[in-house]
Amino acid sequence: MPGGAQVLYQAAALCLTYPDDAFRTRLPLLREAAPQLREFTDHAAATPQPALQAHYVEVFDFKNRHSLYLSWWTDGDTRRRGMSLVRFKELYRAHGLELTGEELPDFLPAVLEFTARTGSTEPLVEHRDALDRLRSRLAAFGTPYARVLDAVCATLPSTSPGARR
Known part of the structure; x- marks a missing residue:
């Protein structure tokens, strides 16, 4: 795996965790290290911390519709x-x-x-189909978190017809 993909995966992991103070501190580094995530990191940097945290909870914590599991x-x-x-x-x-x-x-x-x-x-x-479904639901919800899944899925092979559903 190219080193750039490893950096992207680490940055995406950080982007998909609860946006605490440490996340805010890392944003400039994430923006530079993973240009594929700039749409998300720019949004996160421009959004006040309480609003970003409330949005994360709204997207990921209330229902399994956007489950990160x-x-x-x-x-x-x-x-x-x-x-x-x-x-x-x-x-x-x-x-x-x-x-x-x-x-x-x-x-x-x-x-x-x-x-x-x-x-x-x-x-x-192995979970490519799940990632695609999550990405689709996040996009339909209109959240910038969909861009993070877009970047991750772009590094993976397409779902094969025999993929687990």
Whole structure:
């Protein structure tokens, strides 16, 4: 994977996390490091912090319609989801990484950070259909977060006809 893609994945991971003070501080670096995300980073820089935080909560925290948890898109709230989460953890361990913190292993920013660190696009490619559906819903909602998904999806192969639905 080209180094530029790794930088993009790390920057996208940061853009898709809650916009706290540390996020605001990183914005100039994100803007320069990942020009593919400039539409989003420019919007974030021009938006007052409380409005940006309220928008994030509105987009990602109220309903699963814009879920950042990839296995939710493939498994919903079923038992299968537990096995999907185990597969994410096993993939991380196979690359010498352990997920720390409170988020589940299928949280898109965590998956993007994994990809940036390891160069393995496997979980993104496997969940390409979910990424496309999330991107489509974010675009229909009219949120600048859709631009982040546009940039990530542009680095991945197209969904194949046999992709998991």
